Every structure is written in structure tokens, then in C-alpha cells.
Amino acid sequence: MIDDLYNESVWSPPEELPNLSDAPIMAIDVETRDPNLKTLGPGWVRNDGNLIGVAVAVDGWCAYLPFGHGDIGDSRGYGNMSKTLVLRWLKGQLAHGMPVVFHNAQYDLGWLLSEGVDVRNPILDTMVAAPLLDENRFSYALNSLGATYLGERKQEDDLRRAAAQHGVDAKAEMWKLPAARVALYAQTDARLTLELWHVLSKKIRADDCQSILDLELSLLPTVFEMRRRGVRVDLEKAERTKKGLLELENKLLTKVKKETGIWVEPWNARSLASVFDKLGLEYGRTAKSGAPSFTKQFLKTHEHPIARNILEIREYNKANTTFVDTILSHQHEGRIHCEFNQLRSDGGGTVTGRFSSSHPNLQQMPARHPEIKKLIRGLFLPEEGCRWGSFDYSAQEPRWLVHYACQSEGTKDDSVVQKIMRRYHEDDFDFHQMVADLAGVDRTLAKTLNLGIMYGMGIAKMATVLGDTSFQEAKALRDEYEEEVPFIRKFATMVMEQAQLRKEVRTFLGRKCRFPMRERPRERGSPVHYETMEAEWQQIMETPEANRAATYGTKWRLLDPDRLRVSFTYKALNKLIQASSADQTKQAMADCTKNGYLPMLTVHDELCFSIETDRQVGEIKELMEKCVEMRVPSKIDVGIGADWGAAK
Known part of the structure; x- marks a missing residue:
């Protein structure tokens, strides 16, 4: 029956488009020709592709309004409507001001804007709402969420049959199909999005998560505008940097060849094994296959200079291929238009609330190699006539630890907690150095132990992170540390017990982290x-x-x-601290945008802005420090420079 209703001879676009002014909410889903979506991200920002149709749904009515099916310049016989008519009608309905719900709003908003439809209505997003109810699920695709919450999946069968008949890809080449074979799929997507929002919004209110949903939704226009505007990059400098990194890499490769006679492939374990065999050096092997293994930690701690050379070769190679090449391939007219993902993890795991990014992934920008970090970040420029401003939360996670510990019955009276509280309020306090002094270890070790316990790190992992440390030595270090600074372990245990009892922990701003x-x-x-x-x-x-x-x-x-x-309750404190830090950074973004300061980038606990005056520096710093009222003061480290690299 469905096949009969949605084939080329029976289906036709709606003859009349209704007045939706009485609808309390509208759902929109766009269909596109987006040829480089997977490699470069959504093409609307590059004028790469086009909108082929819009599906609209309100309670009791839904329709697909196609206008771009078929070959460009010759789309007769594909069931298209007048694009001018459809877009004029859509703008008229949006003018009524009702909230509009999308599934992945950034994508749809961008393509609508590319056709002159600037959606200024309140924006809702099921892809933002769903992780607030279940941050541990494997997929937030509409098909998956529809099956879970509505007992209904997308209508893809006829679309796939049509694609097979026409010899095209059902999703990437949907534009080549007659609109009749896409209509059911498209309008069902819009209807499911609307129905899904009704269910999710009720569940979020029932689960007392409305406040954190409001924060996330308030950021949708900010994040969209950040992508639309993009960030300037210095293309000439990028080409020079690429050449310079290649020279440094080749210089070290030549050095290794002179010593061993081998032109080494830095990422090839067998090639590295040949170098080590030539020099009579031992190396590890993988447990499963017994293949040679050369981890970063192994090369970093190895005594022979050749290991350090190989590590540096890898770093220069990665900087070039992963960072400089990515910047050059993703830039459009001298700008990078990164996608900022509010509630998507970097690796497909649990969503903590922290931003991730893609096309390109700025979270992977080098941070630990000072020379490379400055080189790569130096390619990013502020707006013309401005300076780059980096505003970085100082010791954000330790401050949240103390914020929670000083309110907990089991740790609030601890003398160390009280001392740290006083110091935070008195001066520019270094949490890790104070703990180092108390435990009688150096700051680097204290930081490793602090974060290790905070993140639920086991002794074996701690020994690996410390490097050249046995299990017994790591255990002795941790035991001695906990004897001198007991409150961190004690508080971590209390949070674990809370997670065991309640099956969740909850942040200061109301985000839930479930187990x-x-x-x-x-x-x-x-x-x-x-x-x-x-x-x-x-x-x-x-x-x-x-x-x-x-x-x-x-x-x-x-x-x-x-x-x-x-x-997994050993992760409870880590989840609490990570999610609280994410909440604070997001609240800062919301407050800054509200006061006229749109961030250029957000990376970890750092926000970057184009700065015109010194007054703006002080205002942004104050907004970020005061956005959340904590028991300990927040502190922002500010860097100002000609580019991102110079500002850090």
C-alpha cells in the first residue's frame, strides 16, 4: 500500500499549503545534496551542495515540499514544486514565532540559511535533549531514538528500493531520485522529530533536568553562529609551516639513516624494529600477536637517543599530516568553519557535557610540545584589526573538587580542605604545588597523583603514567600521598557510595551522570x-x-x-568534576554571548575571542569568573597576542 501511495505515478506534492499560525510547535527536516559531508563536514558554509526539499510537521499534519530533485538545470519530471513558492510559504509560517524543533539543528539551520531562510524562532533539538536523559547510549540517530521512545523507526524501505532501482546511494544521492520516492521518508523524519520532542521534553521535566536543557538550548544559536562565522587562518604561514616541519622531519630521518643505514618509517612497528635490532636495543611486543610495539611512553622513557629522535620524527610528521594538512584542506576562503558538538563524545563513549569538535577536530590541536603547539596555533588569526584573546579556566577541575569537598559532611572540616579554601580566597593559589608540599613530592608527581585519584585511575595505570615505575612503587607512592592528603580519596569514596546508592551523581547546575x-x-x-x-x-x-x-x-x-x-562507580568523581567543568564553560559561553561577545573557539576549558579593546578583556574575564557562584573563586588566565599561538 505504501508503495502505491509513494510512487512516481500516484504521489504528488501538496496542491495547497496550509496556514500553520495556530500550531504551538513546528518540526523541520531538510533533505540536501551535500557531496563532501563525510570528509569536510556540512557544505552549506562552503556553498558546496544545495537544498533539495523541506519536510514540515505540526501536530496532525506533515508534508514533504521538494524543489531540487533531479539534475541541476533539468529537474522536469521529478515532482518538484516551485522553490520560490515553498520558501516564501516557509518564511511566512516561521514569522508566526512558534518554536521549531530539529534533529541536529545546526545542519538544518545552515542549509535553510543558504537559501535565505534565517530561522529566528526559539530553537529546539532532539539530538541535544536525548543525551540529557541517557548519556550512555550508543546512538542518538533519529532511527535509534524513534525505536526507543516511540516504538517506530524511519521509513527507509521504499527509499532504499528506489535507490537500488535507480542505481544510486540512498542517502548521498537522494537528489537523483524522484521526489515521490523520497516523500514518505522525508515527512516521516519530520513527524518523528516532532513526536520525539513531545516525549523527551516530558521525560526531561519528570527527571528534573529542565535547567540543564535550558542551558544547552540557549547555546544553539551561539554554536551555529560560531560555525557560520568561522575563524581566519594564515594560509601563507601554513604553507611555510608545512615546509619547515617537513625539513625538520627529514633532518632527523637522515640522522637515523646515518646511524643505522635505515630510512625509518616512524609509524611502522616493523620498520622501527629493524632500527632497534640494528643497534641491539630491546623493545616490547604486543600480548596478542607478539608483534613489535613502540608506544609513545616507551620511546619517551628509553635511554638511547635514537628513541627520542623517532619520537620527534613522529611529532613533526603528525603536526604536518594531522594538523597543517587538515587546516589547508578544510579552509574556505581563508577561514576554518569548525563544527562544535555540544553533546557528542570524541570517541563515541559517554557524553560528559564537554564540547567536542569536528571538521577539523580542534580538541586534538597539539598542547604538550611547546614548539609545535605554538607553530600550529599560530596559524589561527583574530578578525581584522583585532588581537587574539585566550581565556582559560585556571585549575578548573581542582577548584570543583574543593567546591564539593568543602560542602560534604565527611570532608568539609578536614584541615587540608579548610587550608585550601583559605588560600584560594587569599591569593593566586597553586593547588598541585600545595599538595606537593604536604606530601613531600615534586609538583609534577603531585599533579599526576591528584588527577589519578580524581579520575579513578588504578595503580597499574598510575605506574604506566608515571613511567619507569613498578606497581609496588606506584602503590607505595599513592599510599604515602593519601596518608598526607587523605581528603581526596575520602571524598572520592563518598561520591562512589552516592553513585552506588542513587545510580547517578548530579552536578551543581543539574546535569545527571548515570551509572x-x-x-x-x-x-x-x-x-x-x-x-x-x-x-x-x-x-x-x-x-x-x-x-x-x-x-x-x-x-x-x-x-x-x-x-x-x-x-563503574570508581568513575563517579571523575564524571562529577568533568561534567561540572563542562557546565561552567557552557554557562560562560552563554553569558558572554548574551553580553555581545561571541567566542571564536571553545577548546577544553578555554574560550577564544577577537579582542578590540582592553576593556573587553576585563569584561570577558569577569563574565567567565562570575558565571557560576562557587564556594571557591574561579580564575581565568588571559593571553593576548597577534594569533592563537602568541596568546598562549
Whole structure:
């Protein structure tokens, strides 16, 4: 039946477009020709591609309005409407001012703007809302969320059949298909987005997460405008930098060849093994296959100079291929238009609330090699006639640790906590140095131990991070440290216990960090999601009691969800601190934008601005320091320079 309704001979675009002025909310989903989406990101900002249609949904009505199907310049017979008519109607409906919901608003807003539709309505986004209810799920795609919350998936079957019949890719080449074969898919996307918002918004209110949703939604126009404007880059300097890095890399490669007779491939383990074999040097092997292994930590701590040479070759090579080449390939008319993702993790894992970025990924910009860091960041420029301003939260995570510890019954009266509190209020205090002095270790070691305990790092991992340290030595160091500075471990344990009891921890601004995985006490095996456990228990309860032991084993009572232990609570303090830091940075972005200061970039705990006057520096600094009222004062380190590299 669906095939009959949505084929070329039966389906036709709507003859009349309704007045939606009474609709309390509208959903929009755009369809596009976006040829370089996967490699360079959405093309609207580069004038690379075009809008082919718009799907609109309100309660009780939805439609697909196509106008760009078929070959450019010859789209007759594809079921297109007048683009002028559709866009004029859409602008008229948006003028009524109702909120508009999207699934990935940045994408749709950009393509609408490319056709002159500047959406100024309140913006809602299901892709922003969903992670606030479940930050641990594997996918936030509309298809996945629809299945979970609505029991309905996208209508893709006819689209895929049509694509196969026409010999095109169903998504990337949708524009080559007649509109009739796309209509059901497109308008269902808009309808699902609307229905999904209704469900998610109710659940968010019920879960007491409205305040953090409001913060995230307030940032949507900011993040969109940051991408639209982009950041200037010095292309001539980038070419010179590329040449200079290549010369440095070749100089070291030549040095290694003179010593070993081998032109080494720095990322090829077998090539590196040949160099080490030639010099009679030992190296590790992978546990699984026994292949040669040359980790960064191994090369960094190895005594032979050749290891340091190889490490530097890798660093120069990565700076060139990963950073300079990426800047050159992604720039458009001298600007980088990065995508800033509010609630997407870097590696596909749990969403902490911190921004990630893509096309290019600015989070990966070099930070630990001073020379390379300055070179790469030096390619980024402020607006004409301005200076670059970097505003970086100083010791953001330790300050949040003390903020929470000084309010907790178990640690608020601790003498070290009280001393740190006083010092934070009195002067420019260095948390890691104070802990180093108390524990009798150097600052670098104290910082490693502080962050290690804060992040739930095990002793084995700590030994690896410290380098050239045995398990026993790392344990002795940590034990001695905890004896002198007990409040961090004590507070970490308290947060773990809270997570075990409540299955979540909650930040100062209301973001929830949940722990959905469960494990059976005293039993080995991988943790399982609580919903799976509850479904299994439901099956057990539906089985006659006399048959339960035979079906589920004699220990079936241990499967009772009330007897299960919450998994991964050792990460509780890390989640609390990371998410709190994310909240603070986002609140700072919102406050700065509200006061007329649009960030150019956000990277970790740093915001970057184009600075015109010294007065602006003071105003931005104050806005960022005062955006969240903490028990300890926040501090912003400010760097001003001709470019990003000079400002750091």
C-alpha cells in the first residue's frame, strides 16, 4: 500500500499549503545534496551542495515540499514544486514565532540559511535533549531514538528500493531520485522529530533536568553562529609551516639513516624494529600477536637517543599530516568553519557535557610540545584589526573538587580542605604545588597523583603514567600521598557510595551522570545494562517457582535487580568534576554571548575571542569568573597576542 501511495505515478506534492499560525510547535527536516559531508563536514558554509526539499510537521499534519530533485538545470519530471513558492510559504509560517524543533539543528539551520531562510524562532533539538536523559547510549540517530521512545523507526524501505532501482546511494544521492520516492521518508523524519520532542521534553521535566536543557538550548544559536562565522587562518604561514616541519622531519630521518643505514618509517612497528635490532636495543611486543610495539611512553622513557629522535620524527610528521594538512584542506576562503558538538563524545563513549569538535577536530590541536603547539596555533588569526584573546579556566577541575569537598559532611572540616579554601580566597593559589608540599613530592608527581585519584585511575595505570615505575612503587607512592592528603580519596569514596546508592551523581547546575551497568556480587563476568537485567528478572518471575532453578540455575535469586551492584562507580568523581567543568564553560559561553561577545573557539576549558579593546578583556574575564557562584573563586588566565599561538 505504501508503495502505491509513494510512487512516481500516484504521489504528488501538496496542491495547497496550509496556514500553520495556530500550531504551538513546528518540526523541520531538510533533505540536501551535500557531496563532501563525510570528509569536510556540512557544505552549506562552503556553498558546496544545495537544498533539495523541506519536510514540515505540526501536530496532525506533515508534508514533504521538494524543489531540487533531479539534475541541476533539468529537474522536469521529478515532482518538484516551485522553490520560490515553498520558501516564501516557509518564511511566512516561521514569522508566526512558534518554536521549531530539529534533529541536529545546526545542519538544518545552515542549509535553510543558504537559501535565505534565517530561522529566528526559539530553537529546539532532539539530538541535544536525548543525551540529557541517557548519556550512555550508543546512538542518538533519529532511527535509534524513534525505536526507543516511540516504538517506530524511519521509513527507509521504499527509499532504499528506489535507490537500488535507480542505481544510486540512498542517502548521498537522494537528489537523483524522484521526489515521490523520497516523500514518505522525508515527512516521516519530520513527524518523528516532532513526536520525539513531545516525549523527551516530558521525560526531561519528570527527571528534573529542565535547567540543564535550558542551558544547552540557549547555546544553539551561539554554536551555529560560531560555525557560520568561522575563524581566519594564515594560509601563507601554513604553507611555510608545512615546509619547515617537513625539513625538520627529514633532518632527523637522515640522522637515523646515518646511524643505522635505515630510512625509518616512524609509524611502522616493523620498520622501527629493524632500527632497534640494528643497534641491539630491546623493545616490547604486543600480548596478542607478539608483534613489535613502540608506544609513545616507551620511546619517551628509553635511554638511547635514537628513541627520542623517532619520537620527534613522529611529532613533526603528525603536526604536518594531522594538523597543517587538515587546516589547508578544510579552509574556505581563508577561514576554518569548525563544527562544535555540544553533546557528542570524541570517541563515541559517554557524553560528559564537554564540547567536542569536528571538521577539523580542534580538541586534538597539539598542547604538550611547546614548539609545535605554538607553530600550529599560530596559524589561527583574530578578525581584522583585532588581537587574539585566550581565556582559560585556571585549575578548573581542582577548584570543583574543593567546591564539593568543602560542602560534604565527611570532608568539609578536614584541615587540608579548610587550608585550601583559605588560600584560594587569599591569593593566586597553586593547588598541585600545595599538595606537593604536604606530601613531600615534586609538583609534577603531585599533579599526576591528584588527577589519578580524581579520575579513578588504578595503580597499574598510575605506574604506566608515571613511567619507569613498578606497581609496588606506584602503590607505595599513592599510599604515602593519601596518608598526607587523605581528603581526596575520602571524598572520592563518598561520591562512589552516592553513585552506588542513587545510580547517578548530579552536578551543581543539574546535569545527571548515570551509572546504568550492573554486576552480580562475587561473580565474574562483564557488567550488563540494568534494563537487560530487569527484563531477565521479569522472565524469571513469570516462570513457575518450581521450575526456576532448572531454567535459570540454583542461584536465580542473585539475579534480583535489588541485589545487583552498580558498576563503574570508581568513575563517579571523575564524571562529577568533568561534567561540572563542562557546565561552567557552557554557562560562560552563554553569558558572554548574551553580553555581545561571541567566542571564536571553545577548546577544553578555554574560550577564544577577537579582542578590540582592553576593556573587553576585563569584561570577558569577569563574565567567565562570575558565571557560576562557587564556594571557591574561579580564575581565568588571559593571553593576548597577534594569533592563537602568541596568546598562549
